[in-house]
Amino acid sequence: MSDSSPSFTLVDVPGAVPLLGHLGAFRQRPLESLLTWWRRHGDTLRFRLGPKTFYLFSHPDLAEEILVKQSDRFVKVYNPQKPHGLALVLGNGLVTSSGEVWKRHRRIIQPIFHRSHIAAMADRMAQVGEQRVATWRDRERDTIDIAAEMMQLALEVISQTMFTTSMTQHTDRISYALQVSIKYAFDSFSNPLSLPLWVPTARNREFRSVMQFMDGLMYGLLAERRQSGANHDDLLDLLLQARDEETGEGLSNQELRDEALTIFAAGHETTANALAWTWYLLATHPEAKARFHEEVDRVLQRRTPNAEDLEHLPYTRAIFEESLRLYPPAPAVHRKAATNTMVGGISLPEGAFVLVGTYNLHRHPDFWRNPEQFRPDRWLDGGRPSSRYAYMPFGAGPRTCVGLHFASVEGPLLLALIGRRYDLHLAQDHVEPYLMVTLRPKGGIRMTIQPRHVPVASSV
Ligand code: HEM
Numbered sequence: 001m002s003d004s005s006p007s008f009t010l011v012d013v014p015g016a017v018p019l020l021g022h023l024g025a026f027r028q029r030p031l032e033s034l035l036t037w038w039r040r041h042g043d044t045l046r047f048r049l050g051p052k053t054f055y056l057f058s059h060p061d062l063a064e065e066i067l068v069k070q071s072d073r074f075v076k077v078y079n080p081q082k083p084h085g086l087a088l089v090l091g092n093g094l095v096t097s098s099g100e101v102w103k104r105h106r107r108i109i110q111p112i113f114h115r116s117h118i119a120a121m122a123d124r125m126a127q128v129g130e131q132r133v134a135t136w137r138d139r140e141r142d143t144i145d146i147a148a149e150m151m152q153l154a155l156e157v158i159s160q161t162m163f164t165t166s167m168t169q170h171t172d173r174i175s176y177a178l179q180v181s182i183k184y185a186f187d188s189f190s191n192p193l194s195l196p197l198w199v200p201t202a203r204n205r206e207f208r209s210v211m212q213f214m215d216g217l218m219y220g221l222l223a224e225r226r227q228s229g230a231n232h233d234d235l236l237d238l239l240l241q242a243r244d245e246e247t248g249e250g251l252s253n254q255e256l257r258d259e260a261l262t263i264f265a266a267g268h269e270t271t272a273n274a275l276a277w278t279w280y281l282l283a284t285h286p287e288a289k290a291r292f293h294e295e296v297d298r299v300l301q302r303r304t305p306n307a308e309d310l311e312h313l314p315y316t317r318a319i320f321e322e323s324l325r326l327y328p329p330a331p332a333v334h335r336k337a338a339t340n341t342m343v344g345g346i347s348l349p350e351g352a353f354v355l356v357g358t359y360n361l362h363r364h365p366d367f368w369r370n371p372e373q374f375r376p377d378r379w380l381d382g383g384r385p386s387s388r389y390a391y392m393p394f395g396a397g398p399r400t401c402v403g404l405h406f407a408s409v410e411g412p413l414l415l416a417l418i419g420r421r422y423d424l425h426l427a428q429d430h431v432e433p434y435l436m437v438t439l440r441p442k443g444g445i446r447m448t449i450q451p452r453h454v455p456v457a458s459s460v
Pocket residue numbers: 094095096106158262263266267268270271274328329330333334392393394395396398399400401402403404406407
């Protein structure tokens with residue numbers, strides 16, 4: 001950190017109890033705990049979950065320090081030899097791996113996210129969107145769970161764009177499997193008292209069973225592509241064709257499975273939650289919704305949107321950015337100090353667990369005007385925060401989300417595509433955010449789908 005940067009004072013969150021520390025409060029309401037501790041006690045906090053000590057940092061300078069400037073000292077928390085948390089599900093894929101494995105795999109995967117690919121993928125996204133929305137015709141004026149609906153839509157988008165295959169017949173089982181496995185992963189990370197996987201509890205058996213299903217699906221996809229020999233120029237091709245520069249060896253079956261499942265899971269959970277929250281925000285802000293519909297109608301003239309249209313849909317893009325600010329799908333970024341180090345004048349011991357509180361950063365009153373308000377205009381008026389790291393829904397530094405451009409196209413594109421046909425109304429009083437790896441609406445969001453125009457034929 002430069003000499004001119006402020007120094008911070010570490011505060012211990014009060015209320016720790018012997019042995020368990022703050023586990024009780026955190027387990028009950030993880031998101032609320034991180035938010036209220038920050039509001040009450042400041043930007044640099046220490047708390048305990050059982051034997052693990054965590055540092056919660058909610059200041060942009062510290063986010064930059066940890067994720068960018070000292071990124072080599074703050075590593076992912078996973079150990080492939082002793083998997084826990086998300087690594088139990090994703091293995092040693094791009095989200096969870098570190099070091100040389102991560103570097104090499106990121107080099108292999110990155111090209112699929114090149115802008116030139118994404119423009120073509122946008123047409124596929126729109127096609128999938130139109131197909132999904134066509135199924136709403138039988139449900140018009142019905143009340144649906146928009147969070148579940150967005151999950152299914154985003155799942156099909158990722159399957160079609162990355163794997164050139166449809167998952168519609170498996171959607172329910174996949175949603176269930178991911179829900180069970182991600183909850184299991186979150187518990188194993190946040191609850192030091194959870195029993196290890198080898199203990200034959202009902203919970204452990206269920207986890208094993210859903211993982212068996214997901215493994216079967218991923219290995220099946222890989223085998224099918226190998227057998228068919230078809231070339232789709234998609235992620236699956238890139239993974240199967242990758243060769244080590246020195247040894248000429250390809251990725252092992254386990255590596256292929258880990259990367260395929262990582263993109264599959266990371267590529268739809270986040271966007272689906274972002275979309276669900278956006279519909280919620282629009283439904284509770286009628287003026288913004290009217291302006292959104294006006295823009296979509298004017299620009300699209302009832303056409304299916306494509307990548308070029310996004311340039312002419314600045315308000316729609318601003319809505320998505322503002323939604324990612326208020327409800328960042330990844331509300332905290334997790335690292336471990338690889339060595340003793342100093343951050344903002346605070347010394348951290350080797351092995352310290354650090355959470356960069358994205359959710360808090362996005363609501364920090366020193367960096368945002370009216371931080372609690374949904375104001376898409378702030379993205380049009382040059383009202384961006386004074387610090388770049390006060391807004392980081394996709395993370396920062398070398399581990400920035402590989403799907404950033406993909407999601408930045410997918411989000412507004414699907415919003416426009418749905419918004420041109422439907423007006424979504426909230427059909428419940430209260431929606432509660434809750435943290436389970438990603439930020440979800442607890443119990444989903446009931447919404448009524450009201451048609452806006454006489455349905456028009458799709459142009460894709
Ligand atoms: C709104 C949507 C999305 C949000 C908010 C989001 C958020 C994030 C964040 C915060 C990280 C960094 C985590 C860290 O530093 O520990 C990340 C990493 C990652 N994301 Fe996303 N993501 C989104 C969409 C996607 C999509 C569409 C894909 C793939 C198609 C994807 C794949 C990944 C992968 C593979 C990583 C790990 C990258 C690495 O460590 O090299 N994400 N994402």
